[in-house]
Amino acid sequence: xxxxxxxxxxxxxxxxxxxxxxxxxxxxxxxxxxxxxxxxxxxxxxxxxxxxxxxxxxxxxxxxxxxxxxxxxxxxxxxxxxxxxxxxxxxxxxxxxxxxxxxxxxxxxxxxxxxxxxxxxxxxxxxxxxxxxxxxxxxxxxxxxxxxxxxxxxxxxxxxxxxxxxxxxxxxxxxxxxxxxxxxxxxxxxxxxxx
Amino acid sequence: xxxxxxxxxxxxxxxxxxxxxxxxxxxxxxxxxxxxxxxxxxxxxxxxxxxxxxxxxxxxxxxxxxxxxxxxxxxxxxxxxxxxxxxxxxxxxxxxxxxxxxxxxxxxxxxxxxxxxxxxxxxxxxxxxxxxxxxxxxxxxxxxxxxxxxxxxxxxxxxxxxxxxxxxxxxxxxxxxxxxxxxxxxxxxxxxxxxxxxxxxxxxxxxxxxxxxxxxxxxxxxxxxxxxxxxxxxxxxxxxxxxxxxxxxxxxxxxxxxxxxxxxxxxxxxxxxxxxxxxxxxxxxxxxxxxxxxxxxxxxxxxxxxxxxxxxxxxxxxxxxxxxxxxxxxxxxxxxxxxxxxxxxxxxxxxxxxxxxxxxxxxxxxxxxxxxxxxxxxxxxxxxxxxxxxxxxxxxxxxxxxxxxxxxxxxxxxxxxxxxxxxxxxxxxxxxxxxxxxxxxxxxxxxxxxxxxxxxxxxx
Ligand code: SF4
Numbered sequence: 001x002x003x004x005x006x007x008x009x010x011x012x013x014x015x016x017x018x019x020x021x022x023x024x025x026x027x028x029x030x031x032x033x034x035x036x037x038x039x040x041x042x043x044x045x046x047x048x049x050x051x052x053x054x055x056x057x058x059x060x061x062x063x064x065x066x067x068x069x070x071x072x073x074x075x076x077x078x079x080x081x082x083x084x085x086x087x088x089x090x091x092x093x094x095x096x097x098x099x100x101x102x103x104x105x106x107x108x109x110x111x112x113x114x115x116x117x118x119x120x121x122x123x124x125x126x127x128x129x130x131x132x133x134x135x136x137x138x139x140x141x142x143x144x145x146x147x148x149x150x151x152x153x154x155x156x157x158x159x160x161x162x163x164x165x166x167x168x169x170x171x172x173x174x175x176x177x178x179x180x181x182x183x184x185x186x187x188x189x190x191x192x193x194x195x
Numbered sequence: 196x197x198x199x200x201x202x203x204x205x206x207x208x209x210x211x212x213x214x215x216x217x218x219x220x221x222x223x224x225x226x227x228x229x230x231x232x233x234x235x236x237x238x239x240x241x242x243x244x245x246x247x248x249x250x251x252x253x254x255x256x257x258x259x260x261x262x263x264x265x266x267x268x269x270x271x272x273x274x275x276x277x278x279x280x281x282x283x284x285x286x287x288x289x290x291x292x293x294x295x296x297x298x299x300x301x302x303x304x305x306x307x308x309x310x311x312x313x314x315x316x317x318x319x320x321x322x323x324x325x326x327x328x329x330x331x332x333x334x335x336x337x338x339x340x341x342x343x344x345x346x347x348x349x350x351x352x353x354x355x356x357x358x359x360x361x362x363x364x365x366x367x368x369x370x371x372x373x374x375x376x377x378x379x380x381x382x383x384x385x386x387x388x389x390x391x392x393x394x395x396x397x398x399x400x401x402x403x404x405x406x407x408x409x410x411x412x413x414x415x416x417x418x419x420x421x422x423x424x425x426x427x428x429x430x431x432x433x434x435x436x437x438x439x440x441x442x443x444x445x446x447x448x449x450x451x452x453x454x455x456x457x458x459x460x461x462x463x464x465x466x467x468x469x470x471x472x473x474x475x476x477x478x479x480x481x482x483x484x485x486x487x488x489x490x491x492x493x494x495x496x497x498x499x500x501x502x503x504x505x506x507x508x509x510x511x512x513x514x515x516x517x518x519x520x521x522x523x524x525x526x527x528x529x530x531x532x533x534x535x536x537x538x539x540x541x542x543x544x545x546x547x548x549x550x551x552x553x554x555x556x557x558x559x560x561x562x563x564x565x566x567x568x569x570x571x572x573x574x575x576x577x578x579x580x581x582x583x584x585x586x587x588x589x590x591x592x593x594x595x596x597x598x599x600x601x602x603x604x605x606x607x608x609x610x611x612x613x614x615x616x617x618x619x620x621x622x623x624x625x626x627x628x629x630x631x632x633x634x635x636x637x638x639x640x641x642x643x644x645x646x647x648x649x650x651x652x653x654x655x
Contacts, residue, residue: 017506018388018488022620027599031259031273033233033280045622050608073506075389078422078488079620080599081324082231083340104392104424105324105338112342163356165216175342180350181244183211183219187352190210190221 001114003173007095007142010067013059013132019072020079021106025088027080038084039091060092064136068095071128075099077106077117086113096142098149100125111166112175118142118149124158127151144170197463199360200429201395204335204460208318210352217354223317225251225347226303227290229281230258230601231322235345236284246288248351253312254285254292257302259601262564262591265295274602299442301567301593304328304535308412309569311441315430315457320347325535325617326425327418331411332438333430333460335395338419358424359469361394362462365402367476372654374545375410376537376615376634378402379417380482384492386472391423394470397462398428402476408437409541416536417617420489429461481650483522484619484632486510491619495523495637495649513621514629515609522631522647529612530561530642531624533591534598537615537635538566540573546639547579555587556645562604563588564596588642600625613641 029041046058054061070089076099077085086109089097094115100122102110110117120128131138131151141150144167150157162170169175180187198206210219232254239246246252259274269275278295285292293299299306304325307313315333320326322344329336343353363382396418403411411428418426435454438444445453480494487510493499499511501518511518532538532546543563555561563583565571571593574580583590597604598616600623606612608627615638616623619630633641640650 015505016509017504020488020618020620022599022618022623026622026626027601028626030230030601031271031277033277034237035234045626050626075392075422078388079324079618081322081338081340083234083322083342086340101389101392103389103422105340109340109342112340163216165213165354176346176354177238177242177244177349179354180219180346180352183352184247184350187210187219187221187350191351 001173001175004095004114004116004144004170006144007068008139009069009095010065010137011069011071011098011132011140012065012067013129014070014072015129015133017073018075018078021077021082021085022079024077024085025082030082030084035087037091038088039093042088042092068093069140069142070094070097071125071132072097072099074122075101075103077110078103081105081109083109083113086110086115090115098125098128111170114170114173116142116144116170118160120149120158120160124156127156197465197467199462199466199468200333200397200427200460201335201360202466204316204318205357217356219352220318220355221352222320222347223251224253224312224319226307226319226321226326227252227254227344228258228303228321228323229256229277231341232284232344233277233280234341235322235348238345239348244349246290246348249289251351252290253307254281254290255300255303255306256281256295258595258599260295260594261602262594262596262604265592271602298568301569302535302538302595304412304416305538305566305570308332308408309441309567311438311444314438314444314453315434316460320353324419325416327423328412328416328535330415330418330425330427331408332434333427333457335425335427337425358395359393361391361396361423361470362468362472363396363398364400364471364473365398365476366400367402369402369476369479372481372636372650373479374634374636375406375413377482378479379414380484380489380492380632381479382474383417383421383490384482385474386421388420388488388490389422391418391421394423396423396426397468398426403428404431407541408433409539412539413536417489420617430457481634481637483637483647484630485514485516485522487513487619487621489617489619489632492632495647496651523649525611525647526558527611527613527631527641527646528558528560529606529610530559530638531564531597531612531614531616532635532638533562533564533566533596534614534616535566535595536617538564538570540570542615542635543570543574543579544577546635547582549636549639550586550588550643551582553586553643555642558645559642561588561642562591562597564591564604565593567593586643597624599623600628613638613647
């Protein structure tokens with residue numbers, strides 16, 4: 001996993017609530033047996049119509065917007081547990097998703113892939129969404145070490161929460177398997193006690 | 196200190212606690228399927244990590260399988276490859292697999308309970324969000340991502356923060372024609388799709404106590420649709436009787452011993468929950484959804500609410516419905532009875548009971564997809580197949596099918612499908628398809644009438 005410390009980037013607005021994982025990556029693209037290539041199909045049915053024509057109204061297709069931060073509406077990532085959603089977002093180039101609420105499983109999947117699900121207050125989200133929509137060139141700074149997200153142009157910022165353990169993993173690029181393997185003896189002892 | 200059902204099971208499975216961090220939770224049973232496991236197998240292989248406890252894993256092929264001609268080679272190359280990978284991975288790692296055609300094959304959340312693999316007091320996971328289904332037995336069961344599938348492969352454990360507890364109580368007597376599916380659709384319509392996030396939900400009250408295991412599974416199945424990681428119902432005599440004598444259930448004195456342990460599991464009377472909701476059975480009616488998330492549901496006799504926000508409008512636009520209108524008399528061309536929510540024998544009995552002696556409407560394509568091989572066999576043995584076929588319904592072979600439309604079972608663009616599945620997201624049943632979630636009874640009635648009817652008027 002790549003290390004995540006600080007990111008300064010422009011952002012793409014996605015002012016839709018309850019974005020479910022079926023929208024992030026439709027089921028018909030889940031037939032692969034590796035993690036590659038999902039980025040091409042992220043938000044497939046919003047980006048393209050049935051005949052493959054680009055939907056220019058969709059923000060990811062709008063040349064005005066770019067960057068590795070996605071600003072999304074409330075309750076992002078609900079629905080299926082498919083980690084393919086996280087792979088698709090990472091594959092497309094996102095490093096941070098900002099929303100006022102994330103579904104549980106998606107949040108875990110994102111963190112396990114070095115993608116930061118950054119939860120802000122609804123009022124901060126509204127400011128962020130409006131600013132990015134109106135001034136696409138706005139730079140956003142996400143500082144994981146200090147747990148802040150800021151818009152230096154207009155001098156607003158907010159702190160965000162992240163589990164201390166997950167933060168350490170993200171900053172160092174560790175994953176849970178490394179940790180669990182280090183506990184193997186303890187796990188075996190637990191098993192023998194139960195039997 | 197008094198404990199909830201959830202606390203009791205969770206606490207018995209904690210291997211270690213990281214200071215100010217997550218806990219290491221031991222997993223008893225790991226279910227896998229073809230879609231969310233290959234990358235996890237690859238990961239272990241790449242890192243040269245062996246599978247730690249292969250005999251605690253059970254695999255099935257369900258998401259991506261055809262529902263006709265299962266004996267023939269699979270036509271879709273990618274699907275075929277995915278299934279072959281699963282077989283190879285299971286073979287290489289000594290994992291039990293019920294592959295396509297096996298007598299135990301079926302949707303993961305249908306086959307495990309019916310084989311007696313699912314039992315009270317267990318921790319169970321699967322790379323599928325509807326793993327919450329197994330909570331019907333008083334187990335802690337929840338869906339995980341593929342990275343976590345790899346973690347369980349490597350260590351039979353997961354790193355998790357203990358979720359908060361939520362209890363939904365429904366007391367009273369359900370009206371005629373109101374099924375478990377209506378109860379859960381009603382609860383989600385009242386609470387919304389993210390009210391359960393961060394919680395594990397226990398369902399309590401005499402409505403659930405009086406429910407069959409099939410009904411309880413339908414309810415727990417959809418816990419995830421209100422955002423909860425899982426749902427559970429205290430084990431009782433109904434649970435024990437269901438498990439008894441199933442293939443992998445404990446037998447003889449082992450079973451008796453287990454039962455006495457299982458009896459210690461229900462929440463203590465004075466246990467405190469972080470959040471509580473109470474509903475009255477009398478207020479619940481047959482439900483339908485009108486929007487693009489499972490929380491957008493109404494009683495079939497109600498009209499679509501009026502809400503002034505862009506996501507709501509976008510949703511109605513997608514469905515081509517108008518705020519304030521009723522769904523009754525809405526013409527429907529597709530009906531799907533299946534999915535891990537409603538593809539158990541009881542669901543087909545309900546449908547058959549309504550359909551018997553009637554005919555499917557000409558405009559309707561009606562697919563009946565059993566949840567497992569065993570359910571399929573039961574349908575035939577109980578004579579339901581005949582009823583369905585005489586009425587013009589198409590009985591298919593088991594699998595997830597049109598629930599997520601990964602295989603060829605897709606609803607065409609713009610068409611409405613009254614479906615017994617669990618998700619009405621945009622395009623869930625095929626690109627541009629429009630899903631209306633309902634009970635097997637409402638689905639069967641829709642197929643017969645060719646439109647949505649007020650089922651309450653058709654029950655004697
Ligand atoms: S039937 Fe549908 S919800 Fe259930 S496991 Fe299959 S795809 Fe998932």
